[in-house]
Amino acid sequence: KVSVKPTFPWFGLDIGGTLVKLVYFEPKDITAEEEEEEVESLKSIRKYLTSNVAYGSTGIRDVHLELKDLTLCGRKGNLHFIRFPTHDMPAFIQMGRDKNFSSLHTVFCATGGGAYKFEQDFLTIGDLQLRKLDELDCLIKGILYIDSVGFNGRSQCYYFENPADSEKCQKLPFDLKNPYPLLLVNIGSGVSILAVYSKDNYKRVTGTSLGGGTFFGLCCLLTGCTTFEEALEMASRGDSTKVDKLVRDIYGGDYERFGLPGWAVASSFGNMMSKEKREAVSKEDLARATLITITNNIGSIARMCALNENINQVVFVGNFLRINTIAMRLLAYALDYWSKGQLKALFSEHEGYFGAVGALLELLKIP
């Protein structure tokens, strides 16, 4: 049986427009015999990945996401979650070459657009053959699998109660025992929206180009920030109502004719039509407004898709949501408010890694 298992190392790779997501299974049940046989390069990879939390200047291991004592394909071990920017892909391939990956005769399962874009580089520079996988298949597989194994004893899926109230807002576990039908909103650089009816039955409903890449791109242009973290940090300190024109700015209060509350945004960046107001806003305000604009829009499109598809649970995933409580709470609130409580926004701890997990499952032929 052992012979049909793929040889180590076990990787799953998801190469997106902005970030590369890598999951790595570290076997913890290695026998002395195995240890003996383990080639040097494999050992070096294992050591390198598991003993560091950062790789080069941009690679990061999300230690808090590590899944411990996982049984995969009869092996016990830990699953590691690593990310680095897509523009560092050449360095990654170079590293594979330096560490002599090709001698391991391993198969690299990769998904995301980059699997196609970098396929040739893997082959010519790293002498590595990629197995390219459909990103939506991987995404759904990954989500279902990760949800089923939980999060080190805790629930993988969660939601927000009282999302608009910073005092009372609570993150609570959600048991996704009846997952179908499900609207899956994957917010990476762009956004893909899928309707999932069963494990094998799903369709891509639509997508939008206003995604995480837009938030970060606009923030860079507007504030000069250089990292996603920095952008979010600025946003957390800003006030978007200085930038946006609210319903109450136009109507003095609620617009009752249409049942619009005064706090609703009437025009994103609408105040910036005025020179005086442009001069009075801070970079933090602009970052916040950008975040609110993009998030509200995704919520709005997701809500319309849920209505059209007649689905009431919406799971938001993707790296836009990483450390992005503002966006998650806003999505939770907007979905609930505009649907009058009909729709529920759900989130998942491993928000950005499902594609990579799906790719790993493909490697292991786990259905």
Place this chain on the structure above:
Amino acid sequence: MAECGASGSGSSGDSLDKSITLPPDEIFRNLENAKRFAIDIGGSLTKLAYYSTVQHKVAKVRSFDHSGKDTEQDHEPPYEISVQEEITARLHFIKFENTYIEACLDFIKDHLVNTETKVIQATGGGAYKFKDLIEEKLRLKVDKEDVMTCLIKGCNFVLKNIPHEAFMYQKDADPEFRFQTNHPNIFPYLLVNIGSGVSIVKVETEDEFEWIGGSSIGGGTFWGLGALLTKTKKFDELLHLASKGQHTNVDMLVQDIYGGACQTLGLSGTLIASSFGKSATADREFSKEDMAKSLLHMISNDIGQLACLYAKLHHLDRVYFGGFFIRGHPVTMRTITYSINFFSKGEVQALFLRHEGYLGAIGAFLKGAEQDNPNQYSWGENYAGSSGLRSSSPELCLAQRARSGTFDLLEMDRLARPVVDLPLLLDPSSYVPDTVDLTEDPMARKYWLSCFEEALDGVVKRAVASQPDSIDAAERAEKFRQKYWNKLQTLRHQPFAYGTLTVRSLLDTREHCLNEFNFPDPYSKVKQKENGVALKCFQRVIQSLDALGWEERQLALVEGLLAGNVFDWGAKAVSDVLESDPQFGFEEAKRKLQERPWLVDSYNDWLQRLKGPPHKCALIFADNSGVDIILGVFPFVRELLFRGTEVILACNSGPALNDVTYSESLIVAERIAAMDPIIHSALGEERLLLVQTGSSSPCLDLSLCTSKATSQLLLVPQSLVVLEMEMESLIGGLFPGTLSVITLDPLLPQSRLDEGLAALVRERAADLVVIEGMGRAVHTNYHAALRCESLKLAVIKNSWLADRLGGRLFSVIFKYEVPAE
């Protein structure tokens, strides 16, 4: 999420520029009678609306009293012509930059005579800001109206009243505008108003609409975010930047993520995966143009996507876009159209409106005028007084916008009667009256525009000659020439300015311009003279017809109709001959006709049909005065009556070229009845009915008959019973002719059809429609499909058209059609 008028930014409320670059009396016209004002103040433009009345000269004909006299002497005209004043209602809409608001209010105050007006309806985001100024300047109380209610009222109004109001925008097509024929039922539809935010409203009936959603990413986002990114302050300049940029430098495309594999994967590599996705880097500079373009795509795509999602949820396929983001900007119309096509996969149509900028003002006006029930009337765009749609080219567009604080005008005239579809149309929703769309046919457009230019001198001469006693006729005629010439030049560059350009619209525009300068009927004297001459020949013609055998007579009757049709002052080839040789006679005309077989010749089928049972009732659209109506149409009518067919003879309500008008037809019928017992008894027994079409166009639009069945029976001396239907007034020349039946040669200027006529056609169960003349049967209705039998007859008096149809000058069209079972 809500619409807002984008008040505040961009407007320069401080330094009001008092120098209005155009003479204001050409802008705020008819102020002395103005009442009922409404104003819509947006972020940068103000739209003012008011109701006024216009005094127009109208040519009236009146029969001489012949009692006691036996016959007329030579040289005596058959009836007298007088010019009377008539008052009609007109709506004025003026659009100008907010900068001029104070100067404009001052001008209005100085010229406002009417003291009954106490209130002004106001809407738009700026209404509040300028409330005090308006109240102080005009001494009118400002009544604030809800923005969205006004917008929708205005939208319903233009969709119902203005033909070719809505259009699709087609990138890279020539022209880019594709106008929609008015759908008989405008509801339900989706209105997506892109102001600073986006409002999506579902409109179900005249009074029912629902805000179903919106988005905060709208025009204000483009403007505000654009200003931050590019340091460009003005909306128009931002659009201009965007039109020059390359979004692919800023956006992350699918091919940026997938590389070259897109094709093999069947992905469209140029799709935007992440807007601004490439700008997530500190080490690059991006050009203003590229960022503006990327922003434009982002916002347009987003709005289009949401509009499609809402349209799908509510099962709607007609989506109208408006708001300052759209307002005639080709750049945004293009990106929105692209987005709608992409996201709906072609199932939803993005439609735009020619008068989009006026919707709020129109709606506010209608709100204030509710007690007058303006919606009970039909209104028509006055081509003479309206500015039309501006250029489609982004470059030109900017130049035009920059040119002065452009004043844009829309004038609408009240039509005397509501107009409706002719009940005999096979499919009113697919009926297109015009045979050639000159907007889509550059060759034809060039030809006809030149043709109308060349004919202009003649029309001016004719106009002056029609008013020999007027001191200022020459001066007015010169003004007319200038106005119409300018319209033609505008149409050369912007053929889409007034909707689909057609021969009919060119003719109608000319009638509007003539009316504007008080030349209500330049051909009145010519028609009078021709009618006189023709009446003298009537009995001789009837005698020779009656002497023929049945079969010979049928052909002679048809040839008579066709020969009469040669007499057409509208066709240059003929007006040349008529000008030089006024004695040009009926017989000579017959000799000019093409020998059979004609260019289109289904005469044998017609003859065969005549051997069968008589028709129940024929509806005949008459064309020219004189020989045509008297020696062509009446003998034909007489034969139909003799066979036992009732006849409805429909003539234009108002004058157009030498077309016989309804009132002239009454006199002609009266005179013929005195000579002919068949006509006499048919009139007495109401087997022959004279009606007006509601039109004053030499063309005919069967889709818009006047709609109210308020026909009244008029007793005319000599016990002539005539069913009179009120017609739309001349001014309404907007809508060229209307009904189906026998149309004789000319084009009706106001092409829509009188409602009373429609009712009568139903009541009498008309089963034959005769349409005569180039205007009614070739320029329009040549392809019209009717529910009943129809005859379309014309002599092609234009060599270019003859050439196009594959014939020669004076080729004959005789098209007899029987609807498929």
